[in-house]
Amino acid sequence: MDTIDSRLIQLSQDGDQEAFAQLLERYANQIYRLCYRMLGNQHEAEDAVQETFLRVHMNLDRYDGNYKFSTWIFRICTNLCIDRLRKRKKTAYSLDSQMNDEEGTDGYAFLESKELTPEAQLILSESQRTVRRLIDDLPEKYKSIIVLRYLQDLSVKEISEITGMPESTVKTRMHRGRELLRRKLKIESVF
Amino acid sequence: MNCNEAISLIHDYLDGELMEEQTECLKKHLQECEDCAAVMEELTMTESLIKNIPIPSPSKDLSERILAALPKAEKPKKAAWFQQVRRYPALTAAAVFIVLMMTSLFNLPGNGQELVIRGNDLDQLEITGNHVVVPEGSTINGNLVIENGTVQVDGNVEGDVTVIDGSLHLASTAAISGKATQINQWIDRLWFKLYDLVKKE
Incomplete structure (x- = not known):
């Protein structure tokens, strides 16, 4: 699996767009899931997926073959999502404020347009909705680690490589994040 | 084992990082302690809830x-060419050297038909067309280099006489303190040029 990745990267580095398209095909879904869980909505998640692959493409020359490609792309993606979450916090936005990218669109119009997306067609149970909200509200330092662990099924060691944090820190944050979710789920009487 | 230790071990267990031995200890504690068993139960449920929240499929x-949205392939092509250069620095240097040598070879001043004379006391020489004469009784101090010409030495030269692509005639009265050399082949000329260059440096 890794040899296929490294072959595809080599070809991409030499300017083979077809090879890059294959890399994209192999990772787009995982990256999208990671972005969606980190950011909480489809629109932003797709933006982040695009930005992730753009950065990968731009920095192909700098890819260090000592790491797995998945580690590298997850690192780029996680950092990008954390950046977006921090920016969002700074410009805490209201539904009444106009968005700057689309003319005359405010938050309400955006909510209505959501009706058509696959997002709106999901049927979530009460408890699933609660868990989703709790993860969305989780502080980002716990969120990224919980998401990497449970959506990508990664080990403590791999998460440590992706985030650049020592394994002990990853463990501490994972324990605290898990404990936080458990308590809140209990308060919301999910169990 | 107290409950605090047990909770910590539960988390290690969920991380997949608990040794077999410790797992046994934890199992034992959970059988005896209802509270910890409940926490274990809740954390396991938390895990499966997180894993199972549906995610909408992305746009097709x-x-x-x-x-x-990716930048077009122009740049990578250039980069590939440059990578070859970076990958084989020695080969690149050799190629550049050969190209420079070849061009300098064909551009050698002596390659045309023009007469070239280098040395001191040139005013003492008699030059007619491509024919150069060191007159009898005159003395040239230092080396004399003549390209594309016939040379006749009747006088004295206190140094070497080198003739490139031409001919050298020595009269009986001629006295050359150094070496008298004729160079006609391009490879000799090349070596001479190189040698000359190094000496000048």
Whole structure:
């Protein structure tokens, strides 16, 4: 699996767009899931997926073959999502404020347009909705680690490589994040 | 084992980082302690809830959109060419050297038909067309180099006489303190040029 990745990267580095398209095909879904869980909505998640692959493409020359490609792309993606979450916090936005990218669109119009997306067609149970909200509200330092662990099924060691944090820190944050979710789920009487 | 220790071990267990031995200890504690067993139960449920929240599928054209937004292939091609250069620095240097040598070879001043004379006391020479004469009784101090000409030495030269692409005639009265050399082949000329260059440096 890794040899296929490294072959595809080599070809991409030499300017083979077809090879890059294959890399994209192999990772787009995982990256999208990671972005969606980190950011909480489809629109932003797709933006982040695009930005992730753009950065990968731009920095192909700098890819260090000592790491797995998945580690590298997850690192780029996680950092990008954390950046977006921090920016969002700074410009805490209201539904009444106009968005700057689309003319005359405010938050309400955006909510209505959501009706058509696959997002709106999901049927979530009460408890699933609660868990989703709790993860969305989780502080980002716990969120990224919980998401990497449970959506990508990664080990403590791999998460440590992706985030650049020592394994002990990853463990501490994972324990605290898990404990936080458990308590809140209990308060919301999910169990 | 107290409950605090047990909770910590539960988390290690969920991380997949608990040794077999410790797992046994934890199992034992959980059988005896209802509270910890409840925490274990709740944390396991938390895990499966997180794993199982559905995620909507992405837009069908997401991949297409990403590929369309990538910068076009021009730059990578250039980069590939440059990478070859970076990959084989010695080979590149050798290639550049050969190209420079070849061009300098064909551009050698002596390669044309023009007469070239180098040395001191040139005013003492008699030059007619391509024919150079060191007159009898005159003395040239230092080396004399003549390209594309016939040379006749009747006088004295206190140094070497080198003739490139030409001919050298020595009269009985001629006295050359150094070496008298004729160079006609291009490879000799090349070596001479190189030698000359190094000496000048």
